[in-house]
Amino acid sequence: MRKISFLFIIALALFGCETKKDTTNIAIVSIVEIDPIKQLRDGFMNTLKNSEHYDSTQIRFTEFNAQGEEVLISQIVDQIITARPELVYVLGTPISQAIQKRDSSIVIVQGAVTDPIAAGLADAWKGSGRNYAANSDLPPVNRQLALIRDMFPDAKKLGVLYNVGETNSVAIVNRLRNKTEEFSFNLIERSANNSAEIPSAVESLIGNVDALYIPPDNTIHSNMRVVGKVCNENKIPLFTTTSETVGFGATAVMGMDFYKLGEEAGTIAVKILFENVNPGEIPIAFSEKPQVLINKNALSQFSLDSSELRTKWNYDLVE
Missing domain, CATH: 3.40.50.2300 (Response regulator)
Structure with missing residues (x-):
């Protein structure tokens, strides 16, 4: 609980304060801390940091970890809804479901979702039809x-x-x-x-x-x-x-190579944030190898x- 409380304070400091117009706030929410999630997060953040937009737009990351606890998921979702970052990178299907249920206008990019159709997050693999985009770790x-x-x-x-x-x-x-x-x-x-x-x-x-x-x-x-x-x-x-x-x-x-999946999600985020691509029209991406x-x-x-x-x-x- 102490870790989450600290993150809330940081989130309020970042999201709640007055920021420059060219600041882009991205929340990263992990359901637990395991190695694949760390790799996904690192790949995503490094892709954004290495993009041509990083310095010019002042991309700010705020991280949350629910530690597998439903109560913490609810608290984090409350904070996301209040803060309204430009995009949320979600690592954990229950978190995406909770955000979508509470506020479907929040833009979500989910990393390594297995089946977003079965999870009720997307209408089709060719595009979610919602403010949701993702890549999949669906195993062969x-x-x-x-x-x-x-x-x-x-x-x-x-x-x-x-x-x-x-x-x-x-x-x-x-x-x-x-x-x-x-x-x-x-x-x-x-x-x-x-x-x-x-x-x-x-x-x-x-x-x-x-x-x-x-x-x-x-x-x-x-x-x-x-x-x-x-x-x-x-x-x-x-x-x-x-x-x-x-x-x-x-x-x-x-x-899958989860770091590469994180990089792919970062590329999707760049398209949504800086190239005005509609998240609902982006096909759910698969790793072929x-x-x-x-x-x-x-x-x-x-x-x-x-x-x-x-x-x-x-x-x-x-x-």
Whole structure:
């Protein structure tokens, strides 16, 4: 609470004071502090700072972090509505939903949204039709399942751990349900609505799955140390969508470069702020080339043949 209170004071100082006409205020709101969100934020801010408009227009950033708390999300949204910055860069679907519900005139650029249509934030992928633009971290589910199948050809039961309250995760799990049979997997679902529920949820999968998949889920990714520990101790192959999870024991990662996604969002913001592009007409952007990372330690742990994998996948070996 102390951190948010301090941010409110800073926000009031920046937004509440009299500013020059050429000052552009941008609020950056993160739902939690995890590595992908940090990368998104850094890519976004650096793109704006390196733009030709940065010095001439006095771009001012004000950062908020909700720490995954609904009460703090509400407080931050109150501050955004009062301050009315020229643009809000949002990292977390519940925050975009809350702002849109309260004041649809606020211009939002969301970074790494999974499915803005399912979340009720946009009317179509070709353009939101609202004061909302975004790029997507929608993972290539078909390719992810193919990677799991190629690495573990005898696996039959694929677990998925997610928070049913996160629309991004639900959208991915819906896609998994439609695709797992095609890859000869039986999908075993477990949900955890908060950090306290994660240990028991992941432990319930021991002996019941041959591999575990984690979708883009802020709740689960905030607790990957716990998930990775259980998986490694019980030799459960762990597949994720963010690179930093290798350090927590992920077997392999197929996902996006979040720094580049942040840069793309920065470019979208420049178009809206300085080129008079209507946010509702900007197509939801996709990253075409997901990166594949394989944990070097997993090769020996699961007796995987790296040379055979090379014939099918272009990947980086990390540890």
